[in-house]
Amino acid sequence: MADAAHDIALPTLGEALAWARQRIDPLDARILLAHAARVRTATLLAYPERTLPEEAWRRFRDLVTRRAAGEPVAYLTGEREFYGRTFHVSPAVLIPRPDTETLVDVALAVADQRAGAALRILDLGTGSGCIAITLALELPHVEVVAVDRSRAALLIALHNAQRLGASVSFVESDWFSRLGDEHFDLIVANPPYLAEDDPHLNEGDLRFEPRQALVEQHEGLAAIARIVAEAPRYLAPGGWLLCEHGYTQGYAVRGRLLDAGLLHVQTWRDLAGHERVSGGRKRCPNE
Known part of the structure; x- marks a missing residue:
């Protein structure tokens, strides 16, 4: 898997999660991916092979970047x-x-x-x-x-x-x-x-x-x-x-x-x- 986010063309849920875990806390990564993909966190574990839609991948990259800069997860998800x-x-x-x-x-x-x-x-x-x-x-x-x-x-x-x-x-x-x-x-x-x-x-x-x-x-x-x-x-x-x-x-x-x-x-x-x-x-x- 390429290191740069933009080099990953529509990753699976598992690939997106693995990419994020290199940059932020694993628990934060799961919460933010579930939020970006609008699925339950359990879905990430049950269906890691599912392809992440393009808009969700774009949202997730932005959330991970902001979390890596310190923004609270609660403000990123709004809850x-x-x-x-x-x-x-x-x-x-x-x-x-x-x-x-x-x-x-x-x-x-x-x-x-x-x-x-x-x-x-x-x-x-x-x-x-x-x-x-x-x-x-x-x-x-x-x-x-x-x-x-x-x-x-x-x-x-x-x-x-x-x-x-x-x-x-x-x-x-x-x-x-x-x-x-x-x-x-x-x-x-x-x-x-x-x-x-x-x-x-x-x-x-x-x-x-x-x-x-x-x-x-x-x-x-x-x-x-x-x-x-x-x-x-x-x-x-x-x-x-x-x-x-x-x-x-x-x-x-x-x-x-x-x-x-x-x-x-x-x-x-x-x-x-x-x-x-x-x-x-x-x-x-x-x-």
Whole structure:
């Protein structure tokens, strides 16, 4: 097989995959080939002798070149799985990550403690909408409101909600700024929490993701500090605030939650064992 892509005239699926594996990660190659050829990844293994159509071969060469230059697979395919569902994404939003599923797990556990109650949930900085939409689908009897200051992100979130059949109200707002005097039983947030000099910003997918959704001042804690300080005003009595954060920030976030007067302050770990989500509950009048 010739080394140059243009020297391969309509390769088979197996030949195209072998060519790509010389340039990018084998798993990425399978995902991108399935996307370009519009087939399931299982088809690549079952029918390696099948000829790749010319248009699909052209698309695949372009995707491999872009992936070799570092572009995230999720942006190249326009989708990423989160909590067992496929969400559409673009460079306007963060790529959903398994770490954030921890936030959903904790939110579902908190909601389960109040089973039967008419709960209102607020998702701050919704991005692709993966958190809000997942909660709305997992808890079909609750009311979910999601905010983001980026109109481009909200359009993607709205599209995901419509496609997945989730009932979510979307509001263009810089955190709480346009929520008036509304109150919620649960507030969840995955705000930017990387420091401006975090070396990870120059690595992998982070190089291509929206910086305003990743980076904050004061060692990455500025947005979290603002959310924690303002949240009690928007929490109903007994309501919970849950924030995702960096794995070294648990101690600092717990301190801010305590300073805000929240009770039962604690931190939950992700599947890798890292401190990932911290939260607390607003005091009830009789406490």
